[in-house]
Amino acid sequence: MAFDAGLVDWATEALEQMGTVSFRKMMGGATLYFDGTIFAIASGDALWFKADAQSNALWDEAGCERFSMTFSDGRVDTMNYRRAPADVYDDLDAMREWAALGIAAGLRAPKKKPKKG
Incomplete structure (x- = not known):
């Protein structure tokens, strides 16, 4: 599924007043980075913010479902990214508030070690 470039x-x-957002196309969607830290993915017409054990309760309270994908063999996999609440799409303050949760989760995530090669 493609992602909405306008989104x-x-x-x-x-988020430009907070820092630099960049993206990379990945598996039909886009991975969003804030100052180099992954904080969200865009898939279809939705944003999915990174979540973790520390923020899951806030996402659950807001009713934000977990990202899932179904593979061609029928397997379903979930990732701890949460669908952005509806107000994120038209409210600057809401976008910044919810994105900040994703950014914080990204900063808390263990850093991947560079591949030796």
Whole structure:
């Protein structure tokens, strides 16, 4: 499924006062980075913010479902990214508030070691 480029542009514009947002196309969607830290993915017409054990209760309270994908063999996999609440798409303050949770989760995530090669 493709991602909505206008949505990525909106996120980039909404967060520009906080830092630099960049993205990389990945598996039909886009991975969003804030100052180099993964904080969200864009898939279809939705944003999914990174979550973790520390923020899961807030996402659950807001009713934000967990990202899942179904593979061609029928397997379903979930990732700890949460669907952005509806107000994120038209409210600058809401975008910044919810994105900040994703950024914080990204900063808390263990850093991947560079591959030796």
